[in-house]
Amino acid sequence: MRLRTVYRIVFRKEFRELLRDRRSLFWLFAPPIVLPSLAICAGLFIGTQVIRIANEGFPIFIENSDQAPELVERLKKEDAIKVLDENSADEAIVIVALPADFKSQLDGNGTANLEVITKDNSIITFFGRSAVRGVIEDYSDDLLDERLASQGLDRDWLEPIQIGEATQRTEASVGTSADEDGNSIFGTIFLPLAVTSWLLGGGMGLILDTTVGEKERQTVENLLVTPASRVGIVMGKMTVVFIASMAVMSMWLTEGLLLSAFSDASPQFSNADSLTTGEAIKILAESGSGALGLLAALVVMIIPFTVMLNGLVMAWCAYAANYREANLFMALVQLGLPATVLLTIFSMPANVADVVYAIPLFGTIVAIRDLFSESLSTGGLVVNFISGLIYAAGGIGVAAWMFGREWSLTRGLQ
Amino acid sequence: MIEAQQLAKQFKKFQAVKNVTFQAHEGEVFGLLGPNGAGKTTTLRMLSTVVEPSDGTAVIDGFDIRHQKDKVRSRLGILVESAGLYAHSTTREHLRYIGNLHGLDGAGLESHIDYLIGALEMRDFADRRAKGFSRGMVRKVVMGMALIHNPPNVILDEPTQGLDVVSTRAVREIILKFKSEGRCVILSTHHMDEVERLCDRVAIIHRGEILESGTPAELTEKYQAADLETAFVQIVGAEALLQEAEREATDKKRKHKSE
Structure with missing residues (x-):
């Protein structure tokens, strides 16, 4: 046959x-x-939740806000963050705890310590915390620039060597x-x-x-x-x-x-x-x-x-x-x-x-x-x-x- | 016609079949009897070209099982003892599949499928998928598959095993029909009454060797037994049968444990 x-x-x-x-x-x-569909559904659900809350602003509360008026101002200006007053502090998902001597620590040209406290480990809180950290890190960078400038230095002074990376390509390569x-x-x-x-x-x-x-x-x-x-x-x-x-x-x-x-x-x-x-x-x-x-x-x-x-x-x-x-x-x-x-x-x-x-x-x-x-x-x-x-x-x-x-x-x- | 000539099969150190020689003619039902593990199924597998003989050969309608396998396969239908089905194919599709593999197709094949469905009383489940078929239904479909190419020689290994009374009667009638159609039938079974009723001649095989052969009446007379069963026990030996039964029980237990 x-x-x-x-x-x-x-x-x-x-x-x-x-x-x-x-x-x-x-x-x-x-x-x-099923797996990509589930991933897309989960991504869409989380994404829409994050976008919705980000549009309203992640609710945060600042303890001892009088210690860093400039930082408070920057946090209030950030669209993704909504700074709550003391009456609605319970609704905050992130608390920025400034110590009572925060201002004096900063003025003394040392390192001022603050604490970012999250309400839970949810994804929304994660994004809220990231937004808060971003603003604080930007503020910290600006303070660093000011301090360096007062000493007649710039940021390059802190980084004597910068490393760049690249991969050698074969000339007649595929794709x-x-x-x-x-x-x-x-x-x-x-x-x-x-x-x-x-x-x-x-x-x-x-x-x-x-x-x-x-x-x-x-x-x-x-x-x-x-x-x-x-x-x-x-x-x-x-x-x-x-x-x-x-x-x-x-x-x-x-x-x-x-x-x-x-x-x-x-x-x-x-x-x-x-x-x-x-x-x-x-x-x-x-x-x-x-x-x-x-x-x-x-x-x-x-x-x-x-x-x-x-x-x-x-x-x-x-x-x-x-x-x-x-x-x-x-x-x-x-x-x-x-x-x-x-x-x-x-x-x-x-x-x-x-x-x-x-x-x-x-x-x-x-x-x-x-x-x-x-x-x-x-x-x-x-x-x-x-x-x-x-x-x-x-x-x-x-x-x-x-x-x-x-x-x-x-x-x-x- | 099926003619086994000094057939032998060795699996590593175990000699399953030794010098088996017999002839089964057209229009004859030839019974192959023996206790479990006697070498019946191995002999039938050699005849159907599934297993290669270690020595000797067999000739089916003039074609050698060693060198003319395709010719042999087209002239032989075999009902395997424990054959199963594809769960998602219907009875008709099973018959068509095996028919196609035998090189048949078209209206001729379809009409033969219809004939077999009628002859084997499979109309009720002809277009049902095999999943959930009873043992009797499976046996009928497998028998249909063995006969789809209308072979002149048929090998039936325990054809009534596990069947109910009605199906058993139907299968026995089919076997007699094969005989009347002039086919050569080799029947392997444990049921002595079935052998006495259906077989023209029998060969008794034990530990791979044919111990005795002849018509049921000849064997009964030779051993001065009341019936073929008594003669069979005398030929094989009661002690040997007991040993085989014990060995089988041990094997089953071991298999069950390993599962």
């Missing part, structure tokens, strides 16, 4: 089973849908660099970790179900007594797993892209007085277009990587006698993979030779790291993609080989 026919039959059946299996669908798609260090760290450390975890996380349950699940359900012998090609069976099953993995991965990446676009576009949004929906979409598209090249390169690396990982896991699961054995391996993978990723990221030096990108598993992790630090050359990407395709074919081969072995398939048969 032709391999392509078997592949089509098995793929259609496995895909139908997946679409009907609500539990598997939930565990596949709930995290990328665009994030401007801020925070985004770069996200890309170079967090993303390789997340990519490998999500890829496996998305497909793992399905791999279990389509391989060792056949043994547990005692359906494997019904398959084995047909003249269907083993490679066709494996590829049909693997395609469903691959589609599910990529669908989950795409959702995460799309959300990441949107987050990045919103983050980049936020200054333009806040500067504009009013925006139509079309204008907002245009700003977002322009902000996101920079990340599209990065995303395209990432997808080129991820596709063969996913197939290889799924193939290897599938081979093991075809060998495992039961769910327990397969789950034990999965647990080891889930623990070992993040450790491997972190070790690779930190142990591999920057600007590695292109051949490093051809090392199975490690090559792709390093490539993702270097993609975000803009040190991945086009040649490196090509090497990674071609070697990835070879390993992907190897992954399918190992899975198909294992699925065709009597000693692996008969393990666990009753």
